[in-house]
Amino acid sequence: MRAVTLRAPTQGRTWLLVGLSVLLVVLVLFMEALKPLFQFAFPDLQSPLYDRESFLQLTLDHLLLVLVSSVISVSVGVGAGLFVTRRGGREFEPLVSSLAAIGQTFPPAAVLAIVVPLAGFGFVPTIVALTLYGLLPVVQNTIAGLGTVPATTLEAARGTGMSRAQILLRVELPLAMRVIIAGVRVSVIINIGTATIGSTVGAQSLGTPIIAGLVGNNIAYVIQGAVLVGLLAIVTDLFFERLERRFSFGG
Amino acid sequence: MHSTKVSKGESEGLVANRVLLTLLVAALIGAALLPFAAMAPNRLVSGQSVGLVSALLAWQWGTLGLLAVLLGLCALSRPFSLPAAYRLVLVAAPLWLLLVLYGLGSYADRALEDASSAARISQGAAFWIVAFCPVLMIVDAFQRLHTNLALRSLYAALLAGSVAAMFALDVFDGLAILREYANNRELFAAEFATHLRLVASALGPALAIGLPLGLLAHRRSGARGPLFGLLNFFQTIPSIALFALLVAPLAALSEALPFLRALGVKGIGATPAIIALIMYALLPIVRNTYAGFAGVAATTLEAARGMGMTSRQILWRVEIPLALPVILSGLRIVTVQAIGLTVVAALIGAGGLGSFIFQGLGQYAIDLVLLGAVPTIALAVVADFLLQILVAISKPAGAR
Numbered sequence: 001m002r003a004v005t006l007r008a009p010t011q012g013r014t015w016l017l018v019g020l021s022v023l024l025v026v027l028v029l030f031m032e033a034l035k036p037l038f039q040f041a042f043p044d045l046q047s048p049l050y051d052r053e054s055f056l057q058l059t060l061d062h063l064l065l066v067l068v069s070s071v072i073s074v075s076v077g078v079g080a081g082l083f084v085t086r087r088g089g090r091e092f093e094p095l096v097s098s099l100a101a102i103g104q105t106f107p108p109a110a111v112l113a114i115v116v117p118l119a120g121f122g123f124v125p126t127i128v129a130l131t132l133y134g135l136l137p138v139v140q141n142t143i144a145g146l147g148t149v150p151a152t153t154l155e156a157a158r159g160t161g162m163s164r165a166q167i168l169l170r171v172e173l174p175l176a177m178r179v180i181i182a183g184v185r186v187s188v189i190i191n192i193g194t195a196t197i198g199s200t201v202g203a204q205s206l207g208t209p210i211i212a213g214l215v216g217n218n219i220a221y222v223i224q225g226a227v228l229v230g231l232l233a234i235v236t237d238l239f240f241e242r243l244e245r246r247f248s249f250g251g
Numbered sequence: 252m253h254s255t256k257v258s259k260g261e262s263e264g265l266v267a268n269r270v271l272l273t274l275l276v277a278a279l280i281g282a283a284l285l286p287f288a289a290m291a292p293n294r295l296v297s298g299q300s301v302g303l304v305s306a307l308l309a310w311q312w313g314t315l316g317l318l319a320v321l322l323g324l325c326a327l328s329r330p331f332s333l334p335a336a337y338r339l340v341l342v343a344a345p346l347w348l349l350l351v352l353y354g355l356g357s358y359a360d361r362a363l364e365d366a367s368s369a370a371r372i373s374q375g376a377a378f379w380i381v382a383f384c385p386v387l388m389i390v391d392a393f394q395r396l397h398t399n400l401a402l403r404s405l406y407a408a409l410l411a412g413s414v415a416a417m418f419a420l421d422v423f424d425g426l427a428i429l430r431e432y433a434n435n436r437e438l439f440a441a442e443f444a445t446h447l448r449l450v451a452s453a454l455g456p457a458l459a460i461g462l463p464l465g466l467l468a469h470r471r472s473g474a475r476g477p478l479f480g481l482l483n484f485f486q487t488i489p490s491i492a493l494f495a496l497l498v499a500p501l502a503a504l505s506e507a508l509p510f511l512r513a514l515g516v517k518g519i520g521a522t523p524a525i526i527a528l529i530m531y532a533l534l535p536i537v538r539n540t541y542a543g544f545a546g547v548a549a550t551t552l553e554a555a556r557g558m559g560m561t562s563r564q565i566l567w568r569v570e571i572p573l574a575l576p577v578i579l580s581g582l583r584i585v586t587v588q589a590i591g592l593t594v595v596a597a598l599i600g601a602g603g604l605g606s607f608i609f610q611g612l613g614q615y616a617i618d619l620v621l622l623g624a625v626p627t628i629a630l631a632v633v634a635d636f637l638l639q640i641l642v643a644i645s646k647p648a649g650a651r
Contacts, residue, residue, distance in 0.1 A: 091270055108591065192489055193491070
């Protein structure tokens with residue numbers, strides 16, 4: 001597929017990122033202050049504010065799920081991508097690429113629902129499911145990113161007498177970094193969404209108030225959870241967008 | 252060109268195909284160490300594990316062993332030549348797969364003979380590994396043979412047909428997942444239909460909105476930034492949050508406007524699900540439509556204008572046919588994505604296969620979870636494959 005290049009006004013995006021981050025932090029810390037607002041909007045509700053757990057704790061749990069699984073996904077995924085693009089592992093490249101492509105057609109929610117019961121409910125099984133799924137875009141983009149490095153560039157690097165490790169660290173990885181980060185971005189954003197569903201398999205996250213609200217017919221809980229997790233995803237996405245731009249050379 | 256690449260380099264040494272060997276070793280280790288099946292006294296208790304050799308009859312695991320030896324030989328540089336080894340894999344691997352499936356079904360039947368009627372037989376981790384590895388062997392063999400899509404499709408159809416025949420012959424009826432199905436036969440058909448209906452009713456409007464927007468993004472460069480920014484914003488919001496956030500305003504709207512209520516628009520149910528699915532579908536459709544049009548060469552347009560075609564003719568006879576493969580790849584992404592997201596829509600009461608998943612998770616009834624999850628995955632994979640064929644067909648003859 002042809003890459004679509006979008007030039008966004010950088011200045012505006014930065015302010016958006018800062019503004020939304022501040023909003024997110026303020027909402028996480030001071031959601032209680034909005035209780036009268038929810039009370040006013042939903043006068044029929046007995047409890048207009050989710051109070052079984054603090055929003056700070058829910059957010060931290062959510063971040064921990066995403067962070068742990070993403071760190072594993074990225075290290076294993078980049079490692080696998082590097083392995084199949086080196087001489088020793090090149091034979092595995094077609095299979096690993098199609099595995100990553102086929103695997104991404106599996107719905108994340110279905111993967112979560114199959115993996116978690118196999119490993120028992122709760123935090124660790126959810127991490128396993130998130131990690132497995134998060135691997136795929138990272139592997140795919142690592143292979144794609146390293147594939148974009150022109151053969152002439154590698155030839156030139158070899159010609160200047162660089163060792164293989166030097167070529168990898170000083171030429172290939174820097175040139176592939178933008179595409180690899182794009183893969184990490186997809187992986188992390190999917191994981192933020194899937195961690196939300198993790199609350200149905202016993203992992204506490206920002207999805208917990210959403211599910212509690214949907215089950216108990218409490219729209220206020222639903223809104224509180226959904227706004228926070230939506231903001232979290234958007235802030236993360238904007239952050240990665242900046243990071244990607246930092247690594248684009250001459251573009 | 253390809254065949255020389257295959258025969259060079261890879262045939263040196265004792266091992267000719269390290270990928271095949273790795274998959275085979277993974278399957279054998281999985282079969283040796285992990286449970287192949289589990290038997291539980293009823294649906295809510297977790298079961299007692301059974302290994303592959305004790306679950307299967309002697310002739311079954313014996314044949315599996317022989318097939319493993321044959322596949323092992325295919326991975327070596329002798330006695331078979333490389334192309335012969337690949338073709339042999341294409342025969343041996345599916346036999347292995349079908350035998351594993353048959354073995355699981357027959358084990359379930361035998362185990363249930365002297366057990367109570369509430370007993371449940373479920374497939375274990377080793378089963379998934381031993382069934383998945385031959386599929387990967389087949390994929391790998393096709394990639395190395397550079398077979399064209401038509402042959403691959405025929406092969407996939409034959410394999411899928413064989414598995415379907417086993418279902419039709421009641422081979423798997425002893426398995427817990429199919430007993431869940433037997434208990435929910437009508438409900439399953441209804442939820443499956445709901446799932447497809449939700450996907451279809453989102454894709455129609457998404458195409459109707461997305462295609463013109465993609466054309467607009469192509470024609471007006473100024474609209475591109477804000478448009479893609481907004482659509483990316485939709486795409487970033489986690490599915491459950493977007494579904495849930497649409498519940499509240501729609502509930503209020505339907506409360507306030509009786510005609511909407513008469514149309515069936517409610518806060519909970521299909522309406523928020525379809526709206527959310529449309530919002531998610533827009534980015535890939537618009538992006539690919541734009542990319543498709545942007546990919547039409549300026550010289551081609553120049554030639555069409557030189558022939559005296561009007562701009563309408565150029566759009567319909569030149570630009571759209573040339574952009575079609577890229578647009579259809581967008582449709583492929585969106586269809587697979589929508590099938591997956593519809594699972595989550597079950598949480599806001601829209602129904603679909605996700606309702607089995609979440610009901611099963613709520614009751615700790617794993618087989619019910621699988622009754623929702625496995626068909627969803629199968630649906631996504633099949634849709635992906637069919638649309639891949641469509642994309643290939645839509646390419647102009649020279650580019651195929």
